[in-house]
Amino acid sequence: MKVVSTINQVRDIISQWKKEGLSVGLVPTMGYLHEGHGSLIEAAHKNNDKVVVSVFVNPIQFGPTEDLDKYPRDLERDSKIVxxxxxxxxxxxxxxxxxxxxxxxxxxxxxxxxxxxxAKRPGHFRGVCTVVTKLFNIVTPDKAYFGEKDAQQLAVIKKMVRDLNVPVEIVGCPIIRESDGLAKSSRNVYLSTEERASALILSKSLAKAKEALNNGERSSESLRQLIIDTLSSEPLAKVDYVEIVDSLSLKPVINIEKDILIALAVYIGKTRLIDNFTYKLC
Structure with missing residues (x-):
């Protein structure tokens, strides 16, 4: 495995691979990798001859009050995982x-x-779309892999690729969770022991919503209130948003008649965590 830091180095390597007729998968990341990223790399490895992993903390997708400088970095650890x-x-x-x-x-x-x-992070997706477009232009992958935990990001990237006729297949991969249900995230490292335990309220609230849906609940407002009430039972949790939207358009729904995405963002202490699930109607 090689580690390179310049665009010309990447292009030289990719050019040789393409001359050999090899397919290329790309896994864009901001580093501090975990098993969730590992699942993306593994999926790319199974379906492509070569796999490129970008490790780049992209400054233009961070707001002025967000954690760019504090974002965890450990290239030696990342290299082993890759x-x-x-x-x-x-x-x-x-x-x-x-x-x-x-x-x-x-x-x-x-x-x-x-x-x-x-809505909560103005300019964030402009930064994401810009850096991902640059990575597509640099790496020219056949397929690119993104986690479903960032459901909105996945939808946005798919639309961007479709609208701009970018010749890359976007592959979404399932959320990877800890054994107790917490979605794996690079930001979990910020959590204290007490906060780590409190963070379980995210997956617990979504589980309650899924149970209600399975029992026939079809009012998005009732589901949203159920989730908010559950989250509010945890003193360290501060709700940023809870939304129930159409799984394709991401527009809010009132009565649930099609497949939906339930997504939330919650501060546990000072750490902002996200989680979601898609509910498919039979």
Missing amino acids: EDFGGDLIFTPTPSEMYVEDFASFVEVSSLTEGLCG
């Missing part, structure tokens, strides 16, 4: 390598980015 799960190349550029000094070109998707995290 190798263990079948990756072939790590691309770990600096911000100056990705963004020239007078950088002024951005990619933006409207509509899908208006609610959920997009």
Whole structure:
């Protein structure tokens, strides 16, 4: 496995792979990898000849009050995980390598980015779409792998690729959870022992909503209130949002008649965590 930091190095390697007729999978990450990222790398390894993992904490997707400087970084640890799960190349550029000094070109998707995290983090998805577009242009992958935990991001990337005719297949991979139900996240490292226990309220609230749906509840407001009441029972939890939306358009629904996405963002202490599930009507 190789680790490179420049665009030219990546392009040289990819060019040789393509000359050999090899397929390429890309797993874009911000590093501090865990088993959730590992599942993406593993899926890419199973379906492509070569796997590139980008490790880049993208500054333009962070807001002015967000945790860019504190975001955890550990390339040595990341390298071991990438190798263990079948990756072939790590691309770990600096911000100056990705963004020239007078950088002024951005990619933006409207509509899908208006609610959920997009409403709470202005400019976030512009930063995500821009860096992902750059990675697609640099790596020219056949397939790219994203986790379903970031459900809105996955939907936005799929739409961007479709709208702009980008020749890459987007593959969504299931949420990977701890044995107690907590969705794996690089931000979990911020949680104290007490906060880690409190964070279980996210998956517990979603489980209650799923049970209510299975029992026939079809009012989104009733479900939303059930989730909020459950979250509010945990003193360390502060609700950022709880939304029930159409699984394709991401528009809010009142009566549940089609497949839906239930998504939430909750602060546990100072750490913002997200979780979700999609409910398919039979």
